[in-house]
Amino acid sequence: MMNNFKFQNKTSIRFGKDRLEAELHDAIAQFGNNVLLVFGSGSIKKSGLYDRVMSLLSDMNVVELSEVSPNPKISSVRKGQTLVKNNDIDVILAVGGGSVIDAAKVIASSKFYDADPWELVVDSAKRQTIEQLPLVDILTLSATGTEMNTGSVISNPDTHQKLGTYGPKTPAVSFLDPQLTYSVSKWQTAAGSIDIFSHLTEQYFDNGANDVTSGIMEGLYRAVIKNAPIALAEPDNYDARATLMWAATMSLNGLTSVGNQNGWTVHPIEHELSAYYDITHGVGLGIMTPRWMKHALSDETLPRFAQFGRQVWGLTGTDKEVAQLAIQETFNWIKSLEVPTTLPEVGIIDDTYFQNMAESAVMVGYLNHEAYVTLQAADVVHLFEEA
Numbered sequence: 014m015m016n017n018f019k020f021q022n023k024t025s026i027r028f029g030k031d032r033l034e035a036e037l038h039d040a041i042a043q044f045g046n047n048v049l050l051v052f053g054s055g056s057i058k059k060s061g062l063y064d065r066v067m068s069l070l071s072d073m074n075v076v077e078l079s080e081v082s083p084n085p086k087i088s089s090v091r092k093g094q095t096l097v098k099n100n101d102i103d104v105i106l107a108v109g110g111g112s113v114i115d116a117a118k119v120i121a122s123s124k125f126y127d128a129d130p131w132e133l134v135v136d137s138a139k140r141q142t143i144e145q146l147p148l149v150d151i152l153t154l155s156a157t158g159t160e161m162n163t164g165s166v167i168s169n170p171d172t173h174q175k176l177g178t179y180g181p182k183t184p185a186v187s188f189l190d191p192q193l194t195y196s197v198s199k200w201q202t203a204a205g206s207i208d209i210f211s212h213l214t215e216q217y218f219d220n221g222a223n224d225v226t227s228g229i230m231e232g233l234y235r236a237v238i239k240n241a242p243i244a245l246a247e248p249d250n251y252d253a254r255a256t257l258m259w260a261a262t263m264s265l266n267g268l269t270s271v272g273n274q275n276g277w278t279v280h281p282i283e284h285e286l287s288a289y290y291d292i293t294h295g296v297g298l299g300i301m302t303p304r305w306m307k308h309a310l311s312d313e314t315l316p317r318f319a320q321f322g323r324q325v326w327g328l329t330g331t332d333k334e335v336a337q338l339a340i341q342e343t344f345n346w347i348k349s350l351e352v353p354t355t356l357p358e359v360g361i362i363d364d365t366y367f368q369n370m371a372e373s374a375v376m377v378g379y380l381n382h383e384a385y386v387t388l389q390a391a392d393v394v395h396l397f398e399e400a
């Protein structure tokens with residue numbers, strides 16, 4: 014049944030080639046002159062984007078926070094909090110992938126919080142009650158959808174936690190120039206594409222799914238499946254990069270979750286892998302997704318898997334044949350992107366933490382009561398063992 018919903022998204026999307034020169038300055042200046050520039054470990058310096066941005070903002074006060082790592086750590090947010098408070102920052106400019114933008118969003122909230130910002134990650138409800146600085150971003154990697162949603166995922170290595178947190182605002186302005194993703198490595202291109210596929214899967218296999226959003230998602234699935242291999246083979250293929258970029262945004266900006274029950278499964282499980290082993294998010298999803306699908310397929314879920322097989326993979330046959338083949342096609346597509354498909358291949362060679370990770374995934378992700386197919390910790394341990 015379609016649930017009641019409210020849908021609103023205020024992010025101004027500036028999609029396409031070379032818009033920064035004409036638009037970046039004013040997009041930022043509308044909020045003030047004191048800017049915190051947040052970026053990662055050097056890809057934007059290598060590509061020349063850093064110099065381009067700095068020259069466009071030459072009349073502004075720009076303070077920098079660099080070295081935000083993949084699976085961004087709370088230590089970066091803490092540094093950012095000090096900078097936004099001490100420099101009277103008006104607006105944050107995040108230039109990078111999901112990790113940079115995610116960290117920037119929590120830093121944007123932390124200006125209005127006088128204690129450790131990890132408390133804002135653990136308790137999103139608290140974040141909703143405080144202000145958040147406006148955020149402008151220049152996205153350089155197609156994957157997370159963070160450029161048009163309120164979410165962030167922040168890691169705390171001291172506690173082995175990687176948690177989602179939601180602020181009151183989506184980014185104010187997001188620049189999406191597919192050309193900026195030409196330099197993304199094969200590994201990250203594959204991981205990003207699998208992340209998009211997984212966001213769709215988390216929302217498609219839902220007990221409240223409706224025909225409107227299902228149809229939108231089936232189109233998005235097909236776009237990602239077709240274009241990820243093209244982008245891998247031809248990194249500067251504009252149309253493939255553009256399709257992945259817009260598919261990433263559209264798959265997690267709220268549009269495809271309206272009316273749904275939104276019990277996600279593989280993400281909470283993957284976040285445990287990243288929390289304990291710091292692996293690439295999309296690669297972890299690629300390892301776990303086909304295993305989860307096999308586990309989730311039952312008499313009750315068969316019609317949905319059959320629809321997935323027919324509408325997404327173009328398969329024909331009986332429901333059972335199509336459902337099973339669809340899971341195999343999913344595995345084959347992930348493998349064709351040249352990423353690992355087992356845990357040992359990403360360095361996870363023993364089961365030391367499986368029980369802890371499984372219990373945490375069930376608790377954080379409400380897997381035993383909100384998931385599409387509910388899971389107990391023992392089921393999650395079993396999925397880890399199979400992987």
Ligand code: NZQ
Nearest residue numbers: 053054055056083084110111112153156157159164196197
């Ligand atoms: O740090 P730099 O030097 O920029 O290098 C990055 C990083 O090493 C590099 N990169 C980014 N753009 C590039 C580039 N290299 C060359 N050319 C470019 N144009 O790619 C590496 C990975 O970057 P990262 O930002 O970590 O990747 P991604 O965008 O996949 O973000 C992953 C993070 O987002 C979280 C994940 O858990 C993970 O922590 N997620 C956030 C979500 C959200 N906010 O809604 C939802 C997702 O499900 C996800 O959980």
Ligand code: ZN
Nearest residue numbers: 157208211212
């Ligand atoms: Zn994801």
